[in-house]
Amino acid sequence: MRLEAIPAPSLARRIGFPLLALGGTALLAMLLAAIAGAAPLQVVGLIAKGAAGSKFALLETLNRATPLIFTGLAVAVAFRAKLWNIGAEAQLYLGAVMAVVLGTGALAWPAAALLPAMAMAAMAAGAMALLVPTFLKTRFGVDEVVTTLLLNFVALLFVSYLLEGPLKDPMGLGWPKSAALIPEARLPRMAEGLRLHWGFGLALIAAGLVWVLQVRTIWGFEMRAVGLNAKAARFAGMPVTAVLIRTAVLSGGLAALAGFSEVAGAKGNLTTDLSPGFGYTGIIVAMLALLNPLGVVVAAIFVAGVFVGADSMSRAAGVPTYIADIVLAAALLGMVLAIGLGRMRVRRG
Amino acid sequence: MARHEEQEVVLRLEGITKRFGSVAANDGVSFTLRRGEVVALLGENGAGKTTLMNILFGLYTADAGRIELFGRVLPAGQPRAAIEAGVGMVHQHFTLAEGLCVLDNIVLGTRPLWAFGSGRRGAAKRIAALMADYGLRVDMDAHVADLSVGQRQRVEILKALYRDARILILDEPTAVLTPQEATDLFDTLRRAVARGLSVIFISHKLHEVEAISDRVVVVRHGRVVAEARTSDTPPAEMARLMVGAEIPAPVPRPVKPGPVLVDLHGIGTGTLREVTLQLRAGQIVGLAGVSGNGQGALADLLGGLIEAETGILRIEGREPVRWSPRDAVAARIGRIPEDRHGSGSIGDFDLSENAILERYADPPMSRFGWLNRRAARAAAERIIAAYDVRCLGPDTPIRLLSGGNMQKLILGRVMAIAPKIILANQPVRGLDIGALTYVHGQLLAARDRGAAVLLISEDLDEVIALSDVIHVMSEGRLSPGFARGAKTPAELGEWMAGRGFAAMEVWGAA
Numbered sequence: 001m002r003l004e005a006i007p008a009p010s011l012a013r014r015i016g017f018p019l020l021a022l023g024g025t026a027l028l029a030m031l032l033a034a035i036a037g038a039a040p041l042q043v044v045g046l047i048a049k050g051a052a053g054s055k056f057a058l059l060e061t062l063n064r065a066t067p068l069i070f071t072g073l074a075v076a077v078a079f080r081a082k083l084w085n086i087g088a089e090a091q092l093y094l095g096a097v098m099a100v101v102l103g104t105g106a107l108a109w110p111a112a113a114l115l116p117a118m119a120m121a122a123m124a125a126g127a128m129a130l131l132v133p134t135f136l137k138t139r140f141g142v143d144e145v146v147t148t149l150l151l152n153f154v155a156l157l158f159v160s161y162l163l164e165g166p167l168k169d170p171m172g173l174g175w176p177k178s179a180a181l182i183p184e185a186r187l188p189r190m191a192e193g194l195r196l197h198w199g200f201g202l203a204l205i206a207a208g209l210v211w212v213l214q215v216r217t218i219w220g221f222e223m224r225a226v227g228l229n230a231k232a233a234r235f236a237g238m239p240v241t242a243v244l245i246r247t248a249v250l251s252g253g254l255a256a257l258a259g260f261s262e263v264a265g266a267k268g269n270l271t272t273d274l275s276p277g278f279g280y281t282g283i284i285v286a287m288l289a290l291l292n293p294l295g296v297v298v299a300a301i302f303v304a305g306v307f308v309g310a311d312s313m314s315r316a317a318g319v320p321t322y323i324a325d326i327v328l329a330a331a332l333l334g335m336v337l338a339i340g341l342g343r344m345r346v347r348r349g
Numbered sequence: 350m351a352r353h354e355e356q357e358v359v360l361r362l363e364g365i366t367k368r369f370g371s372v373a374a375n376d377g378v379s380f381t382l383r384r385g386e387v388v389a390l391l392g393e394n395g396a397g398k399t400t401l402m403n404i405l406f407g408l409y410t411a412d413a414g415r416i417e418l419f420g421r422v423l424p425a426g427q428p429r430a431a432i433e434a435g436v437g438m439v440h441q442h443f444t445l446a447e448g449l450c451v452l453d454n455i456v457l458g459t460r461p462l463w464a465f466g467s468g469r470r471g472a473a474k475r476i477a478a479l480m481a482d483y484g485l486r487v488d489m490d491a492h493v494a495d496l497s498v499g500q501r502q503r504v505e506i507l508k509a510l511y512r513d514a515r516i517l518i519l520d521e522p523t524a525v526l527t528p529q530e531a532t533d534l535f536d537t538l539r540r541a542v543a544r545g546l547s548v549i550f551i552s553h554k555l556h557e558v559e560a561i562s563d564r565v566v567v568v569r570h571g572r573v574v575a576e577a578r579t580s581d582t583p584p585a586e587m588a589r590l591m592v593g594a595e596i597p598a599p600v601p602r603p604v605k606p607g608p609v610l611v612d613l614h615g616i617g618t619g620t621l622r623e624v625t626l627q628l629r630a631g632q633i634v635g636l637a638g639v640s641g642n643g644q645g646a647l648a649d650l651l652g653g654l655i656e657a658e659t660g661i662l663r664i665e666g667r668e669p670v671r672w673s674p675r676d677a678v679a680a681r682i683g684r685i686p687e688d689r690h691g692s693g694s695i696g697d698f699d700l701s702e703n704a705i706l707e708r709y710a711d712p713p714m715s716r717f718g719w720l721n722r723r724a725a726r727a728a729a730e731r732i733i734a735a736y737d738v739r740c741l742g743p744d745t746p747i748r749l750l751s752g753g754n755m756q757k758l759i760l761g762r763v764m765a766i767a768p769k770i771i772l773a774n775q776p777v778r779g780l781d782i783g784a785l786t787y788v789h790g791q792l793l794a795a796r797d798r799g800a801a802v803l804l805i806s807e808d809l810d811e812v813i814a815l816s817d818v819i820h821v822m823s824e825g826r827l828s829p830g831f832a833r834g835a836k837t838p839a840e841l842g843e844w845m846a847g848r849g850f851a852a853m854e855v856w857g858a859a
Contacts, residue, residue: 216722218715225706228695235654235684235692236706237675 009343017342021334029310029327036319043317047327050312051305057312059195063266065297065304067092067275069203070258071282072289072296073210074126078251080214080291081227083134083244087148088255089279090155091129095122095256097159099263100167100178100270103185111184118185119260126256127249129155134248138241152279160272167270178270187265199261203297206254210293213250223247255279284332288339306331356384358417359547360436360516365414367400374400375411376571382516387538387548389558389579391591392568393781398551401568402518406431406438419515437509438518441525443501447494451487451504452476455511472511479510483540484533498639499530506537517541518549523557524778525807527639528842535561553782554810555584567591591782602797606632606817609666610770610801611651616660620646622825624660628770628801633792634830635816636805638845643825644805645687648774651803652684653677664770678707683768685759687775687805689752693759696748700740701729703747704762732761737787753784760791771795774805789815809838809845823847 006013029047030040052058071088078085085091098121107114133147162168163176171179187198214220222243225233234240262274285303289295310324360382367375375397382388392398403409405416407428416423418434445454456472473489480486485503493501502522509517517538523531538548538561552558558565558579565582567575567590575582575590582590607630616624620643628634636644649655650662653674661668664680677684686692694703705714705725713724729743736757740750747755756776763771773792777785792815796802806812812819819836821828821844828844836844843849 216720217718218709218720219718221702221709221720225695225698225702228697229691232692232695232706235652235674235686237653237673237678 004345006343006345013342017338018335021338022331025327025331025334028330029313029323032323032326033317033319036323038317038319043313043319046313046316047306047309049309050316051309056195057308061301061305061308062196062200064308065300066197066200066203066265067258067262067278068281068285068300068304069200069207069297070261071255071278072285072300073203073206073282073293074251074253074255074258075282075286076289076291076293076296077210077214077223077254078130078247079227079286081223081244081247082230083137083227083247083251084145085130085133085148085248085251085255086145086283087130087133087151087155087279088251088258088282089152089275089277090148091126091252091255092259092262092275092279093155093159094125094129094259096259096263096270096274097162097167098122098125098256099185099260100181103181103264104179105182108182109184111186111188114184115187115264118264119257122256122260123253124256126252126254126259128252129256130248130252131245134244138244156272159270163270163272169269176272180269181264185264186268187261197261197265199265202257202261203300206257207293207297210250210254214293219243219246255282258282284336288332288335290339302335303332356386357420358382359384359419360549361417362401362405363415363417365401365404365411365416367397367404367409367411373571375404375414377414378568378571378573379414380566380573380576382547382549384547385542385545386564387542387550387562389550389552389562389565390568391552391555391558391565391587393553393591393783396568396591396781397571398568399520400571402438402520402549402551405436405518432512435513435515436518437506437512437514437516439502439505439509439520439522441520441522443505445493445501445504448492450490450492451496451507452489454493454504455508459512476507476511479507482544483507483510483537485537498525498641499527499533502526502534503537510541514546516547516549518551520551521553521779522550523552523554525640527845528809528838529846530639531557555587558587559584588782604631604797604817606630607799610664611803612661612663612666613650614661614663616647616650616657616662618646618650618655618658620825621650621657624825624827626820626827628803630769630799630801631796632817633796633802633804633815635812635819636803636822637809637812637819637841638807638822640807642822643827644774644822646825647822648684648687648772648805651677651682651770651772652686653682674707675710678766680770681766681768682770682772683763683766683800685756685763685771685773685776687778689755689759690748694747694755697746699729699744699746700733700738700750700758701725701743703758704729704732704743704765707762708766728765729758732758732765736761736764736791753780756780756784756788760788764791764795768795768800771800771802772805773802775807776804777811778807809841813838813841821845821849823850826850 026044029043033043034040050057051061071092074088075085099118102118102121107117129151133144136142136147137144163178167178169177169179190196190198190201214224222238225238226240226243230240258278263270267274281303285296285299288299306328310327314321314324358381363379365375365378366373378401390398400409404411407426407430410426423434424430446457452469452473455476460468476489485507487500487503493504522534526534542548550562562579565577565579565587566573567587569591609627609629611628613624613626624647638644650657653672653676656672669676690696702725705728708714713721715721726743732738733740733743738754738757740754747758777788780788792802804812804815817833818830820830821841823845824847828849
């Protein structure tokens with residue numbers, strides 16, 4: 001028995017397998033809920049309701065999806081060029097730091113000038129955080145998986161230092177958090193009375209732009225070519241190192257926008273728990289989306305939905321929150337497997 | 350050799366059929382191999398030879414048919430079964446661990462993991478005996494990385510013999526050898542059959558098939574179209590059976606060479622030593638030699654991938670200021686790379702994307718950074734039509750194309766820049782006779798139009814057939830140019846083996 005790839009999987013397979021994975025996850029959630037003493041059938045309904053059952057729930061999901069779209073795009077862009085950026089977490093935090101540095105009163109600009117300035121500064125910082133590993137890779141052949149991964153811890157410790165030192169909120173009663181952003185530095189809500197900030201809109205625009213860049217421009221052509229076959233790209237005359245550097249700037253910048261959007265849109269200040277692993281979850285989002293920038297939006301909303309729904313379920317059903325974590329992990333693993341297996345078939349002999 | 354017919358049958362294939370979708374890669378293939386016999390499996394690329402061998406080795410499962418090895422039915426789909434039954438295969442691309450020594454490579458995988466000690470002494474003794482018996486001399490302690498291609502092939506054969514192979518399958522074994530090395534290989538094969546081994550010899554080269562095999566089995570479109578004794582089948586007949594029609598070999602007509610378009614003077618790089626070479630308009634310069642002797646560096650230099658450390662490169666009389674692949678294309682150097690999968694194409698890109706790989710940055714393929722997909726598609730369609738690329742259209746990923754069709758697309762891409770200089774590195778490696786003749790015809794046509802062609806090939810026959818001037822490369826050195834017909838293949842073989850250069854250095858000193 002062995003697996004072999006199907007050249008063109010049918011629509012039924014591409015939809016059926018993920019649905020199967022969802023079904024399996026639901027069954028697992030029911031089983032765990034039963035063990036924890038809750039009504040199994042109720043649990044799945046609670047997850048769905050918690051993720052999308054009301055306007056409030058849906059908006060919560062979209063808010064949660066926003067940073068994941070950015071980090072998912074960052075990873076998808078980099079992986080497409082075979083630049084293994086595991087450091088979206090670090091880039092996110094550096095972007096958040098820049099947003100706080102500029103947004104807590106250092107620049108007394110109107111929102112229309114301040115917000116773009118914060119976003120640009122965040123992107124520059126994120127780009128720098130990925131340019132260093134990329135330079136080490138192209139110049140000395142240092143594996144960027146290791147450098148970007150380790151920089152995550154460096155960045156988090158750096159943020160920790162800033163929050164205990166230079167950026168510490170003087171009114172914070174000793175808590176390690178930054179001062180609150182001034183009102184001009186906050187991303188407005190997308191509509192009056194709607195609990196959804198413009199970070200989400202920005203993420204959608206970013207996904208569209210990345211898609212256009214990859215499919216319609218020569219820069220995207222080069223990025224895809226370098227990712228698929230760097231040797232042939234070089235032979236054809238593509239500037240491989242320059243392409244990787246451009247990719248790094250874009251990827252690091254996108255991840256940093258997640259930090260900017262969380263600080264300026266959602267939280268209003270910076271703490272060391274700004275990101276519950278958005279950078280790492282971005283890898284899962286990108287893989288689920290098969291590195292397609294538009295797929296990233298769908299995948300991010302799905303992942304956020306499971307997050308929010310499982311969380312809400314555990315509160316409503318009175319089961320430990322660990323069950324929510326397990327459900328989330330099972331859903332993600334199941335989805336990645338289903339998408340992979342949906343393109344395979346079993347052959348006997 | 351009538352005696353073979355009395356020998357026991359060691360391998361019997363019966364009605365092997367294997368379909369991929371609607372295409373039958375093998376369609377009712379049957380043949381037998383007897384003890385002490387060499388059977389040549391002859392057929393174009395895509396005729397189904399590789400599929401057949403993959404079925405024998407359990408990598409594919411046949412849809413129908415059965416395989417008998419030494420009288421026992423071989424279970425399908427079990428890669429170890431054939432090896433354990435005594436079949437050894439020497440692939441075209443060797444499967445050796447470069448960092449290990451010869452002895453370790455041969456023994457690798459034959460001892461259980463939990464065995465105490467490695468039994469090297471006993472193994473060394475056995476290998477020494479095999480070397481003596483079969484005339485396969487290799488230094489057992491040498492690292493494989495330091496061996497020549499011919500020596501590596503010997504290690505592969507020893508590997509098979511060490512595993513008690515009684516059937517040896519050789520896939521295009523001479524493609525990478527000098528004529529002398531090929532002669533040595535044939536000597537080994539003769540010794541092997543004399544000791545009762547049986548050999549399946551897969552090749553395109555008719556004179557080799559003629560020299561070594563007892564019988565030929567000709568495969569076309571997945572079917573056995575002929576099975577005959579070699580002595581009864583003249584090569585022309587074999588070629589006709591293989592392709593189904595007589596294909597005339599191109600006859601180059603004399604052309605008066607024009608001005609020098611490429612002038613290399615005293616070029617030195619990591620591997621090239623004082624290479625001086627001129628390419629003229631309307632002339633094919635052939636570069637013969639065993640691969641790995643500097644041809645790659647020379648191709649990389651002309652293709653813009655590397656720069657010379659010493660010496661002067663002039664294109665049309667001028668020294669280029671910058672030198673990169675893009676500059677080479679701008680100088681209208683058409684480059685057919687050695688490795689069409691690795692450097693020549695991007696497998697997951699479709700034909701239109703591959704067609705514009707060198708030109709995407711220029712109008713009309715793109716403007717202000719925006720790709721013009723319609724122009725790319727049109728370019729691919731032009732190539733598909735003009736070069737007879739068999740495919741499902743410009744949106745097909747190029748990895749789905751056969752080697753010959755892939756090469757035709759690359760050829761079309763090269764010709765699309767109206768090249769003044771063509772660098773053809775192993776342009777027909779692995780192609781079937783149909784595609785090969787086509788590519789050769791196109792190179793000759795380009796020459797007749799006034800292009801300067803540099804043909805690099807390991808196939809001496811190819812170099813001799815096409816080239817107006819032949820140089821031989823050995824250890825980074827370039828021989829003087831020999832006019833068409835000035836040297837016999839044996840004399841060129843001497844140069845390929847590195848002899849003759851010493852005398853040249855003496856002249857240089859004088």
